[in-house]
Amino acid sequence: MANSVMKIRTIWVSLTSVQSALPLTLLMMLLMALLMTSVTLNAQAASVDGVRMWAGPDSTRLVFDISGPIDHSVFMLRSPNRVVLDLKNVRLTQSFRGLEFNKSLLSGLRSAKRNGKDLRLVLDLKTNVQPKSFLLKPTKQYGHRLVIDLQSLSVKPVAKVAHTVTKAPKGAPRDVIIAIDAGHGGDDPGASGQRGTREKVVVLAIARELEKLIKKEPGMTPLMIRTGDYYLGLRKRMQKARENQADLFISIHADAFRNGRASGASVYVLSSGGASSEAARWLAESENSSDLIGGVSLDNKDDLLRSVLLDLSQNATIAASLDVGGHVLKELRGIGKVHKKRVEQASFVVLKSPDIPSILVETGYISNKREERNLRNKHYQRKLATAMLKGVRSYFAQNAPPGTRLAMRGNQNHVIRSGETLSGIAQRYSVTQLALRSANSLRNSRLRIGQILRIPVL
Numbered sequence: 001m002a003n004s005v006m007k008i009r010t011i012w013v014s015l016t017s018v019q020s021a022l023p024l025t026l027l028m029m030l031l032m033a034l035l036m037t038s039v040t041l042n043a044q045a046a047s048v049d050g051v052r053m054w055a056g057p058d059s060t061r062l063v064f065d066i067s068g069p070i071d072h073s074v075f076m077l078r079s080p081n082r083v084v085l086d087l088k089n090v091r092l093t094q095s096f097r098g099l100e101f102n103k104s105l106l107s108g109l110r111s112a113k114r115n116g117k118d119l120r121l122v123l124d125l126k127t128n129v130q131p132k133s134f135l136l137k138p139t140k141q142y143g144h145r146l147v148i149d150l151q152s153l154s155v156k157p158v159a160k161v162a163h164t165v166t167k168a169p170k171g172a173p174r175d176v177i178i179a180i181d182a183g184h185g186g187d188d189p190g191a192s193g194q195r196g197t198r199e200k201v202v203v204l205a206i207a208r209e210l211e212k213l214i215k216k217e218p219g220m221t222p223l224m225i226r227t228g229d230y231y232l233g234l235r236k237r238m239q240k241a242r243e244n245q246a247d248l249f250i251s252i253h254a255d256a257f258r259n260g261r262a263s264g265a266s267v268y269v270l271s272s273g274g275a276s277s278e279a280a281r282w283l284a285e286s287e288n289s290s291d292l293i294g295g296v297s298l299d300n301k302d303d304l305l306r307s308v309l310l311d312l313s314q315n316a317t318i319a320a321s322l323d324v325g326g327h328v329l330k331e332l333r334g335i336g337k338v339h340k341k342r343v344e345q346a347s348f349v350v351l352k353s354p355d356i357p358s359i360l361v362e363t364g365y366i367s368n369k370r371e372e373r374n375l376r377n378k379h380y381q382r383k384l385a386t387a388m389l390k391g392v393r394s395y396f397a398q399n400a401p402p403g404t405r406l407a408m409r410g411n412q413n414h415v416i417r418s419g420e421t422l423s424g425i426a427q428r429y430s431v432t433q434l435a436l437r438s439a440n441s442l443r444n445s446r447l448r449i450g451q452i453l454r455i456p457v458l
């Protein structure tokens, strides 16, 4: 509608400029014709031109591509459960064939015409859900969209199991929980490389490598924040980490930069005062924009944000984040170039947990040809994950939370006596030399008499 109004205004301007050369009656006739065209333009229906779907473990998102803003209403019908979407003055130009409902909360999607010009969409459901809908304006790669989020209301046993795994019996030492957050997902692909590599895909692959490594690491348990190709709101990610009492939150990204030559990994922690450099600011904006794509109507936003802002432990958490970030950056330096030598600070929403040390690792620039190739490479993905694990390991060797298995072992110290070697001590405590070196930040196996070695967890 706005378009046709604009057009008329443009033509009116050009008409007034030739007004003197035209008889007034002719001008009036032209204007009438124009106004009539605009009426038919306004009456023209918007269209639904496509649909995309992403399914998470307990939520499903449907995104309808529409030709322009529309009026719509949503309601639930029971037995059987279904969500009904009424779209005013809208027609359907695409069929919904080819949608895969397998892992979603839907069993089908139907459409019907109503009142000759309206469109009704019926989402047949496998379970009871809470629907939420909102319109999105065009962004980078998409036009107008109508988004339907379905949140399952039935508690899945899967979620329960995942939760109890993280809880040790009272009094027994527990594992340190590492939350691994693969950035973006679903209808938010993140950055793209020149070969079409998508950030959401490579970061999930790296996250899965890290998950595997942490699973094998004594005293640590991984918690995957996103387990597939679907979008999770930034605050939902924090929330999941909090609900599972994570001890550390690592968000993994691989972003683009205006300059295709920018390269190297970076580590970010939350800044209280916003971005600390121009690049950091730019990144902060593009990261946070995904919350706009994903969570326009998140109900819990304000409460959590308020609590985040109020929490006085934030400063201590930032200090801890800087510490763990430093360890990770040091390890990343070991596998290649880093973008900045120091841990950077930016105001990424996902890092705002007031009490969980959180870091965001930019594994590389997907906009850089060479790094795009690396990021697609399984071997390189594993290298990145290994560097992150080593950083996390050496951080916890010095900062194990009380009550954890790491803390129990970490309290065990060994004072070096004459003639002792690293390999001998490793053997004695049944740990690897690498673990000893990492726990004590040793560059080589040289020891001095009187030196105190922290013995890491088995």
Ligand SMILES: [Zn+2]
Pocket (backbone or CB within 6 Å): 183, 184, 190, 191, 199, 253, 254, 255, 287
């Ligand atoms: Zn990203």
